[in-house]
Every structure is written in C-alpha cells, then in structure tokens.
Amino acid sequence: MDHFSALSTFVRAAETLSFTETGRRVGLSSSAVGKAIARLEEELGVRLFHRSTRAMTLTAEGSLFLERCNRIFAEFEVAKHELTLAAGKPQGKLRVGLPQLGMKLMPHLIAFQQKYPEVELELEFSDRLVNVIEEGFDAVMRIGEVEDSRLTMRKLNGYSHRLVASPSYLSERGVPIRPSDLSKHSCLRYRYPTSGKLDPWPFVVKAGGGVVDVPASATANAIEPLLAMAESGLGIACIPDFFVEDIVAQGRLVPVLERYVRDHRTFSILWPSSRQPLPKIKVFVEFMAARLS
Incomplete structure (x- = not known):
C-alpha cells in the first residue's frame, strides 16, 4: 500500500465526509476512495468512519488518527521548506576529512568559516583512508588521485618535499653531498599513524639501481614535531615545501641534496557524486579550489 497516498485520501475524506467529493478532489472514483479507506481500516484494525445511507462521520479512532495524520503532513511541509532553504543557501554541518599535513590549510579553512558562518565545519585530521560515503563525510582532501566511481574529484595544487637541516647541524655534522652520505x-x-610504515624519501635511485636506505634517528606521526626537531639541530628532515618555504627564506633551515630529490604530489578534493551537490559542498569545493589551484 502507498501509505502516503492512503493517508492523504483519508484526510481528504475526513474533511469532506464524502467519498464522492474526495474522489473529485484527488482524481479517483468514489468507489476507489472507498476501497482505499477500507484497505487502510483493515491494516489499522479499526473503523475510521461510521457510514450510513444518509451520512458519514468519523469514529473516535478516526478522529484520533486524523489528528496524527495532520501532524505528519505538517512535519512534511516543514521538512520540504527546510530542504528548499538548504537547496539555495549554504548552511548546516559540513564534515570534512583531511590528512595530517592538512593542518597547514587552517588559514584557508578559517577564511571559509568566516565567509560562510552558517556552515558548521566538522574537521577530522587523519592519514587513514576513510570511506567517504559510509562514514558520512561531505568532502575529503587527499594526497594523490583516487579512483572511485561514487566520488567526484577535483585536483588542487601540487607540492614537493625538501630535505632540510639547521645551519648549526650542518656546521657540526657536515653537508651531505649524495644520498648515500645519509648513512652517517x-x-x-x-x-x-595507521600502518606504522615510514614515509619513503623521494630520491632518484642510485646508479646501481638500488633504493637509498635512509636511517631513522627519530620518528613522528606528524610534520610539526619533525620540523621542530630539524630547527633545533637534531637532524635532517623531509618536509613538504609549503611547510618550510618561509623558514628556508629566513635562513633557519637549509635545503640539502636538492638535485637528487624528485617528488611531486597532488592535493585532491573529493565528494559524493550527485547531479546537484548541496550548496554547502559546492561553495566549499569552489572556495578551496580558488585558494589552492
């Protein structure tokens, strides 16, 4: 049974107290209206109308059911109104997943929040591969490209890594000339943080074809601690360029082995595919693309 249509027919019949008039309003014959009401009564297990040849009135159960139906239709109208508003104005909670290094994007995210104060940002920073749809994300920002027919992707800015160390460290330990020097x-x-694996340093392979073995004197599952240790003279770190460009310009860190590093990674933003994405998602994608493309 089409319950929504059945409830609508019942409410019309309760208003008119006439199957003939109800049929005229909803485009059915009076017998079709009568059968629809009979099926509804059978499903509910109660009589909704007293019927006689002279008149039709609601039973006590029918009056109670009418009150509930009116509430249902009122809530439906409120929901339609809210969705109409949502379809035209960016608002509501926007759940966004970002990688750990996405912390560097906070100035852009803050600017977005200031421009769209009615959008409530819910940010989750993690390097695990989240399931965008099943975990209820509105959008995610990831490194690299993702193949998923359920998602729409837009490429943003690319970035590279740089090997950096403090002037004091290089003065004490010497400047590495080739990747193999890193063993010293x-x-x-x-x-x-999820897999426990070390992020490989992006070197061109050695002449013999082998992979450069990079020792680890310290590890961290976030960029900021590595940056702090490098600035403190504790060693050489491999850091995304947008984290260190100002620090390098100020002379607090010095790039090394630049001719051996070959690296380019891409930021992408992904969201569930839809013919008409919600305004909050649309403006977020456009805003971040304008700032990061």
Missing part, C-alpha cells in the same frame, strides 16, 4: 647522518622520519 641523523635522519628525522615521518611514520604513518
């Missing part, structure tokens, strides 16, 4: 240095490595 203190190297500060990033460890993925």
